[in-house]
Amino acid sequence: MDWREVIDELDSGVERIVRTLSKLSDQDLRAASALPGWSRGHVATHIARNADSLWNLLEWARTGVEIPQYPSLDARNAALDEGAGRGRDELTEDVRATAARFTEQARTLPEDAWNAPVEAMGGWSHPAWYTVYRRWNEVEAHHVDLAAGYGPADWPEPYVRWSLGGTLADMVALPEKLRGELAGLRITATxxxxxxxxxxxxxxxxxxxxxxxxxxxxxxxxxxxxxSVRPDGRLPVPPPWPHRPADF
Structure with a gap:
């Protein structure tokens, strides 16, 4: 799917997150999310700060001035803890406004900037256009992590097709030691x-x-x-996701 079309998918995905958040109370947002150690407020804050961080990478591509995705991992975590306790309305507006800022940056980025190399917080480089796809994973996966009624069954079909294809290709490119319990396995989409x-x-x-x-x-x-797994037995536990893209 062309990255230009993905921008529209991002807008729709964030609208769904906003609808989910609007149904939660302040107390609901203090409750545990699906991510260990994070409340729903942490997840919502992360969705917003991720939009800001990826905006930084597009600005890097636009200007040629290096801007890190986050100042540091510690700074990222501190911002999450600081923002997690806010009320529903403030959290919801933060998610909405930062998402709109990111997609506006994407829609107005000069054509010649899309292939400019930028760097993920993990230290690997990728062209600026891949930032849009990274945001797609963040929006859809972390909506599930809110543990508020949205699950993989609700993922849009275009997202499933893109993300599964990328996930399988990226895992094939992983060194064996990083495949964990999946080493030696064949995975097939029926x-x-x-x-x-x-x-x-x-x-x-x-x-x-x-x-x-x-x-x-x-x-x-x-x-x-x-x-399902053959021969019968326990389904192996996958390694941490998402993986570094095979193409970069």
């Missing part, structure tokens, strides 16, 4: 036929399911419901 061999050999273990079920499992957003 609806699209997409597959990833992670060091698999004939007769080795295989996992299969719909693309949506696989993405929920591989992204850590489900326990693997809808995914």
């Amino acid at each position: 609806d699209s036929g997409e597959a990833a061999d992670l060091g698999w050999t004939p007769g080795g273990p295989e996992a299969s399911g719909s693309g949506r079920a696989l993405l929920g499992w591989l992204s850590g957003r489900t326990d693997g419901s809808g995914v």
Whole structure:
């Protein structure tokens, strides 16, 4: 899916997050999210600060002046703790306004800036256009993390197709030591036929399911419901997601 179309998907995804947040009370936002150690307020704050951080990368591409995604990991975490305790209306407006600022930056970025290299907080470089896709993962995955009624079953089909394809390709490119329990596994999407061999050999273990079920499992957003494994046994635990893109 072209990154220009993804910008519209981001707007729709944030609208869904805003609707979810608007149904929660201040007390609900103090409650635990699906992410260990984070309240729903932490997740909402992270969605907003992520928009700011990726705006920084597009500004880097626009101006040629290096701007880090975050000043540091400690600064990022401090901002989350500082913002997590705000009320629903303030959190919701923060998510909405920062998302709009990011997509406005994307829509107005000069054409010749989209291939400019920028750097993720993890230290790897990618062209500016990939920033839009990174934001797509953040919006959809962290909406699930709010643990407020939105799950992988609600993900838009274009997102599932893109993110599953990218996830499988990125895992194939991972060094074996970073594949964790998935090393030696073959993964197959029963609806699209997409597959990833992670060091698999004939007769080795295989996992299969719909693309949506696989993405929920591989992204850590489900326990693997809808995914079957052969030979019968415990479904392996995927490594932390998302992965460094194979192409950069």
